[in-house]
Amino acid sequence: MEKPKKILAHVCCAVDAIYFLKRLREDFPNSQIVAYFYDPNIHPYEEYLLRLKESERACKILGIEFLEGPYNLEGWLKKVKGYEHFPEKGARCVICFDERLENSVKKAKELGCEAFTTTLLMSPKKSQEQLLKVGKKLEETYGVRYIHKDYRKGGGVQEMNRLVKEKEIWRQDYCGCMFALFQQKGEKAFLDTVGFSGRIPGTKEEHIFIRSLKVVAELLDLPTKEEEFTFLGWFPLIGKLQLAKSKEVIPSLVVPFSAPIRGIAKGDIVKRVGNRLYLNRQNVVIQLEEELKGFPIEVPKTSNPTFVVEKKYEKKLLTDRIVATLDVRVEFVKSRNLLIGNPEGAQVIYLLPADTLFDGRGISIKEVEDFIKNEKQRLQTGNIALAILGAQSYGLGFEYLKELHPDWIEKFRPAPLEGNFLQEQL
Numbered sequence: 001m002e003k004p005k006k007i008l009a010h011v012c013c014a015v016d017a018i019y020f021l022k023r024l025r026e027d028f029p030n031s032q033i034v035a036y037f038y039d040p041n042i043h044p045y046e047e048y049l050l051r052l053k054e055s056e057r058a059c060k061i062l063g064i065e066f067l068e069g070p071y072n073l074e075g076w077l078k079k080v081k082g083y084e085h086f087p088e089k090g091a092r093c094v095i096c097f098d099e100r101l102e103n104s105v106k107k108a109k110e111l112g113c114e115a116f117t118t119t120l121l122m123s124p125k126k127s128q129e130q131l132l133k134v135g136k137k138l139e140e141t142y143g144v145r146y147i148h149k150d151y152r153k154g155g156g157v158q159e160m161n162r163l164v165k166e167k168e169i170w171r172q173d174y175c176g177c178m179f180a181l182f183q184q185k186g187e188k189a190f191l192d193t194v195g196f197s198g199r200i201p202g203t204k205e206e207h208i209f210i211r212s213l214k215v216v217a218e219l220l221d222l223p224t225k226e227e228e229f230t231f232l233g234w235f236p237l238i239g240k241l242q243l244a245k246s247k248e249v250i251p252s253l254v255v256p257f258s259a260p261i262r263g264i265a266k267g268d269i270v271k272r273v274g275n276r277l278y279l280n281r282q283n284v285v286i287q288l289e290e291e292l293k294g295f296p297i298e299v300p301k302t303s304n305p306t307f308v309v310e311k312k313y314e315k316k317l318l319t320d321r322i323v324a325t326l327d328v329r330v331e332f333v334k335s336r337n338l339l340i341g342n343p344e345g346a347q348v349i350y351l352l353p354a355d356t357l358f359d360g361r362g363i364s365i366k367e368v369e370d371f372i373k374n375e376k377q378r379l380q381t382g383n384i385a386l387a388i389l390g391a392q393s394y395g396l397g398f399e400y401l402k403e404l405h406p407d408w409i410e411k412f413r414p415a416p417l418e419g420n421f422l423q424e425q426l
């Protein structure tokens, strides 16, 4: 059969794409390949962004053109309505393949591609028969050839795993949709579904920050390396302080590692020590500060539910009853440090946090991106290196960096960037 001049490859994720696209290019060396990321089945949106960024990165590594399709979540949900409780590989997945491949074949036609395929063919959890049926049906309807390749055979999966490890490709831990997520993870799915303002340690938001900067560095041909660690993460779900009679809500921040409150705590302030007020219910503490802002925290000695409130509310707090609500989760999660450049040989290693303080303040991606671009030459010549530290508002990234590389300690300096709270910590 004649080789197509242009092939559109639908991309589902970076893990499947990195090996599938490599093999596709080997089989079709004279064809132009366009990678097309179309995944409205990925929930929540932060997970979508993470897979998008990583797929883009995989295509950059391979030197393959990358396009993003629309995030048509509502359309996808309408199509699978009634099939929410089907298991993976069941009828919902057939609809999901149909929808993604139909959009892809239309895109292929629009771009003048003579053939289309999908990286879903690489996934061990997907049925080859289902994909073949869907692909062939679309080939007939749209007149665009469907390329069906099972690159998993003959050690393909092992080779894919090797490549994923070598290229430090991020690996997702569920198929993609919210239904599979809840079926697979049960109660633990909450961590995937809650979006946090700022970048709380161990969340998708923190992870997107790290991965985006990895792409920036790689585009400038700077070496990167990740060092992952596990820690006990703390995640606030609801936190509220209210005056009982006036119903006024008092602006507050919750101090990390505060314990949850059972139901509500309704009580009076019965003790004051320094700037801390103590409620006579469930060990609730209110810490008075000039400004409502997140500070780098020290590991707390107790886990009393603690709210930070501005001093100007003190009188109101002392003259009314207080109603406090707080729900949190504690889970073992992962974070990582990202090293950019050659820290071994560098004279200075600049440090900056990947996460934000608990009020959401921190360094923006743009700020770090500009810093990397401005310092490109010194990073390339090995003069300086950069360490982007995960979970640093808890002091963890830096501790882990020192633990792994005690001989670098003399070279560490906080990166001179606004919002780098390491300048306060070191």
Ligand code: SF4
Pocket (backbone or CB within 6 Å): 041, 042, 088, 089, 092, 093, 094, 096, 097, 175, 176, 177, 179, 180
């Ligand atoms: S389990 Fe995966 S393939 Fe099946 S519907 Fe959900 S996202 Fe689509």
